[in-house]
Amino acid sequence: MLRFNIHLLKKLTARTLIHLYLIVASLFGLFPFVWSLSTSFKSKAEIYSPTITLFPRHPTLVNYKHVIRGVGGISSSAGSYTLILYRNSIVVSGFVVLFTVLIASLAGYAFARLKFRGRDAIFAFFMILMFLPSGGTLMATYVLMRHLHLLDSLLGLILLFTGGGGVSLFLMRQIFLNIPSEIEDAAKVDGASNTRIAFQIMFPMASSGMVMVAIMTFISVWGEWLVTRTLIRTAEKLTLTAGIATVVMRMGGETSAAGLVSDYGLRATVVGLVVMPVVLVFIFLQKWFIRGAAEGLKL
Amino acid sequence: MMERYASGFRSLVYSIKKIKDEGWGDISGYFFIAPLIIMWAIFHGYPYIRGISIAFQDYRLYRPETWPFTKSFCGLCNFKEMLHDRWVWRGIKASFLLFVSWFPGGFIVSLLTAVLLNRVRKRWLASVYRVLITLAWVIPVAAAMPMWRQIYEPNLGYLTHLVRDVLKIWPNPPAWTSDPFWYWPSIGIASIWKGFGYYMLLFLLGLYNIPSELYDAAAIDGANAWQQFWHVELPGIRNIMLVFLVTNVGFLGGGIVGLMTFGLGPEDIGKGLGVYAYEQAFGGAARLGYGGAINLFAGIVNLMLAALVYKLLPPEKA
Numbered sequence: 304m305l306r307f308n309i310h311l312l313k314k315l316t317a318r319t320l321i322h323l324y325l326i327v328a329s330l331f332g333l334f335p336f337v338w339s340l341s342t343s344f345k346s347k348a349e350i351y352s353p354t355i356t357l358f359p360r361h362p363t364l365v366n367y368k369h370v371i372r373g374v375g376g377i378s379s380s381a382g383s384y385t386l387i388l389y390r391n392s393i394v395v396s397g398f399v400v401l402f403t404v405l406i407a408s409l410a411g412y413a414f415a416r417l418k419f420r421g422r423d424a425i426f427a428f429f430m431i432l433m434f435l436p437s438g439g440t441l442m443a444t445y446v447l448m449r450h451l452h453l454l455d456s457l458l459g460l461i462l463l464f465t466g467g468g469g470v471s472l473f474l475m476r477q478i479f480l481n482i483p484s485e486i487e488d489a490a491k492v493d494g495a496s497n498t499r500i501a502f503q504i505m506f507p508m509a510s511s512g513m514v515m516v517a518i519m520t521f522i523s524v525w526g527e528w529l530v531t532r533t534l535i536r537t538a539e540k541l542t543l544t545a546g547i548a549t550v551v552m553r554m555g556g557e558t559s560a561a562g563l564v565s566d567y568g569l570r571a572t573v574v575g576l577v578v579m580p581v582v583l584v585f586i587f588l589q590k591w592f593i594r595g596a597a598e599g600l601k602l
Numbered sequence: 603m604m605e606r607y608a609s610g611f612r613s614l615v616y617s618i619k620k621i622k623d624e625g626w627g628d629i630s631g632y633f634f635i636a637p638l639i640i641m642w643a644i645f646h647g648y649p650y651i652r653g654i655s656i657a658f659q660d661y662r663l664y665r666p667e668t669w670p671f672t673k674s675f676c677g678l679c680n681f682k683e684m685l686h687d688r689w690v691w692r693g694i695k696a697s698f699l700l701f702v703s704w705f706p707g708g709f710i711v712s713l714l715t716a717v718l719l720n721r722v723r724k725r726w727l728a729s730v731y732r733v734l735i736t737l738a739w740v741i742p743v744a745a746a747m748p749m750w751r752q753i754y755e756p757n758l759g760y761l762t763h764l765v766r767d768v769l770k771i772w773p774n775p776p777a778w779t780s781d782p783f784w785y786w787p788s789i790g791i792a793s794i795w796k797g798f799g800y801y802m803l804l805f806l807l808g809l810y811n812i813p814s815e816l817y818d819a820a821a822i823d824g825a826n827a828w829q830q831f832w833h834v835e836l837p838g839i840r841n842i843m844l845v846f847l848v849t850n851v852g853f854l855g856g857g858i859v860g861l862m863t864f865g866l867g868p869e870d871i872g873k874g875l876g877v878y879a880y881e882q883a884f885g886g887a888a889r890l891g892y893g894g895a896i897n898l899f900a901g902i903v904n905l906m907l908a909a910l911v912y913k914l915l916p917p918e919k920a
Contacts, residue, residue, distance in 0.1 A: 317827065321718045328715050329734040332799060335749040336737070338760050342752060355763040406637040413634035419627035425635070429642075432650075442661075442883050442894040443652035446669075447645070466645025468638055497630045526742025528859050533884060544742045547863075567758055570748055577745045585740040589733055596807055 336578070342571035343367070350567050366572040369564050370550070385550055385576070388543040395460050395542055396524040402465040403520045404513050410468075411475025412501050412509075416487065426476070433469035441533060448534055455536045463534075464524050471516045478512030478595070479505065515595030518588055525581050544577050657681075657895035663888035680895030690896065693875030694854065697900075700861070700874055701853035703790025704797070709846065712798045716805035717835060721827075732806070736799035743796060747863040750792035754778040785867040793860060801846060808839035841917045851911050852904025855879065855897060875900055 337357070342350065344362040370385050413419075414426045444463065445454075453459030482505065490500050506513075531545035538549055551570050585592070626632075660674045668674040684690045715735060722728040738746065753759045756777040765772040776784045812834065820834050855876035862880075866872040873881075875896060883893025 321721055324718055325715070325722070325731045325735075328711075329731055331795065332735045332738050335746070335753060335795065338753055339749050350758055355758070355760065355767070357760070406641065410635040410638035413631040417628040417631035417634065419629065419631035420625075422627075422631060425639075432647075440646075440649040440653040440897075441880070442890040442897070443649035443656055444645075445663075445884075445890065446652055446656070446661075447649050462641070463645050466641040468642065472638060497628065497634075501634070522740050526744065528742065528744035528863065529880075544744050547744060547748065567752065567755070571752060574745045574748050578741045581740045581742070582737060585737070586733060589736075590729075593732075593807075596803070597810060 336582075339571045339574055339578075342568055343575050345568060347565040347568060350565055366564055366568045370569060370572045370576065384539070384553060385543070385573070387539055388541055388546045388550065389576070391457060391540060392525060392542040392544065395457055395464070396521055398461045399464045399524045400517050400520045402461070403468055403471055404517050406465070407468045407471035407475045407516055408506060408509065408513060409501070410472055411477075412479050412505055414472070414476045415479035416505070417497060429469065429472065433473075441530065444530070445533060454534055455540060457540060459534060460531060460542075463530070464527065471520065474516055474519075474595075475509070475512055478509045482508050511591055511595040513595075514588060514591040518584065518592050521584060522581055547573050547577060653894055654898060656891055657898040659891040661889070661891035661894070663884075663890055668891075674891070676891075680892050681899065683892065684896060684899065689873065689878050690875065692871075693873060693878040693896075696861075696872055697854050697856070697874040697876070699786050700789065700793070700857050700872070703786045704793035705850060705853075707790065708794045708797055708801065711794060712801035712846075713805055713843075715798065715802045716809060717831060719802070719806060720809045720835075732803070736803055738795050739797065739799040739803070743859045744863045746796045747792060747860055747865075750788070750795070751779065751864065754788055756780070779865060780868055782868050782871055785871060789860070789864050789867075789872065792864065793857070796860075804842055804846065805839055808842035809835060812838035844911075844915060844917050847915070848908045848911050851907045853907075854903045855900030856904075 341358050343366050344359045344364070346361065346363045346365055349356075349359060349361060372383055414422060448454045448459050448463070451459070453462065486504060486508075487500060490504055495503075525542075526544055527542070528545050531542050535541050535545065538546070538553075541549060543550075547570075550573050551566055655671055657680055658675060658677060659671060660668055660676045660679060662668045662674075719728060719731055719735075722731065753761050756762055756775075759778075761778065762775050765775050778784050778788045816834050816838065817830065820830050825833065855874065857874060858876040858880055861872050861874050861877050864872070866877070879893040879896035879900070881893075882896065883890045
């Protein structure tokens with residue numbers, strides 16, 4: 304009896320320790336979000352007060368008002384600067400996700416299912432290229448975009464980001480490889496063409512993989528910073544992520560002198576606006592994502 | 603000479619005939635892969651080749667006469683200049699310090715979290731932990747670093763308040779990111795925070811794919827949790843750990859966005875090699891050639907490091 308109890312006690316302790324660790328890890332993962340969100344609801348007076356609190360004592364929307372409406376000469380004739388950048392971000396990431404899922408699915412299907420000359424050689428070549436270092440490519444990309452007259456243009460960003468589909472291709476091929484071939488064979492016996500089989504039978508079955516590729520593409524394009532800042536010169540054409548500092552800079556100076564807001568609070572608010580869409584997309588679609596990833600990674 | 607041409611011609615005829623006999627297979631396959639291949643060739647393939655050639659040029663953005671390759675080709679001039687450039691050596695040091703600040707900690711934390719999370723039996727609870735831990739991975743680096751800057755802010759941030767007033771363990775904390783020593787642990791923790799959710803997920807998916815028979819066999823042999831970790835789980839995710847190692851060991855010139863949005867610290871101690879190359883290429887005199895040469899050098903070193911790891915620790919066939 305005593306032995307049994309010791310065994311149980313050991314097991315319980317282990318379990319408690321596991322959960323304790325995971326709770327600490329979760330809090331560590333969550334804390335910067337909490338701090339940023341809380342700061343965005345604090346007034347300038349509260350941010351600068353000597354007693355620092357984790358949650359705002361007098362929550363206020365003054366930071367959001369400044370960031371979204373653009374108080375103090377920061378709104379251009381076309382509307383609020385922040386909202387313009389938001390629109391740019393949505394346009395760029397929306398089109399890139401659409402194009403990437405489409406072309407990666409087409410190619411992934413072909414590499415996994417269709418038999419044509421040189422298929423495996425082309426795929427192997429592609430995979431090797433993926434692992435080579437992308438050394439001076441940012442400089443060369445700039446040169447390329449100038450040749451194509453795509454500098455300082457959202458279309459240029461969309462085309463450029465759509466071009467890099469190595470990981471997406473790899474995952475989509477893996478997904479199509481894992482679909483059993485009986486269904487496809489039956490359709491072939493019925494005389495369906497490759498295009499019909501692809502669009503009507505295979506693509507719907509690969510939807511969890513497509514969602515995963517879409518999420519990954521969205522996350523990376525939404526968060527892109529360096530290339531956008533290099534290629535875009537007009538402040539109104541930046542994406543929101545690439546413009547975080549620009550937004551805060553445009554609002555600093557005269558507005559913080561008004562005594563209501565501070566750069567510290569504005570920065571937290573802008574960062575919150577950048578982070579919100581990706582966090583929401585991820586929370587709502589994470590089940591699909593894990594399912595797709597588990598399928599795609601069965602190597 | 604003619605003989606050579608003739609044999610070349612014969613083999614060409616032979617391969618065309620072979621294709622004619624065996625066929626191209628499913629021609630539609632080429633149309634399916636065409637969009638991806640064309641897009642890649644224009645927007646990645648070309649910059650790739652141009653990125654190598656630009657390193658041998660004295661290419662200056664604001665002087666159009668230097669743009670054509672033949673006009674400003676200068677052999678190894680950029681690489682020779684790098685040898686005497688103090689900032690290149692400082693950049694290598696900074697890149698290495700950044701790697702040391704995050705890599706070992708990041709590996710241990712990710713692996714530990716994955717192994718422990720894999721033992722949570724309640725599915726909804728595991729899923730809650732997983733989402734909270736991976737949340738940091740999905741947000742942009744350019745947003746994550748400013749978040750941490752706000753935590754590290756010496757007067758307004760939470761960290762100073764936490765260690766000084768709440769926990770009362772550190773009456774005089776340093777100015778974190780403005781302190782030449784504390785700069786590295788600060789950016790290291792921020793980088794671990796940003797990355798450990800992703801690597802945890804990678805390890806976790808590897809653990810999910812370990813066949814349950816192996817666990818059963820270990821249980822029959824009376825293995826305890828520690829032995830199970832050491833003999834079942836660790837070998838089971840060996841290849842995934844290798845992916846982690848190979849993709850991250852190339853430390854040189856990386857982390858540009860993180861460093862630039864975190865701030866380069868006192869006296870620019872955080873100016874890694876990639877940041878310096880970027881500054882040379884797009885700031886000041888806009889020397890794309892010199893920046894490209896630095897990046898090419900970093901890329902070759904990274905490739906050699908990855909190849910070395912791959913050679914020393916070859917993956918096991920499943």
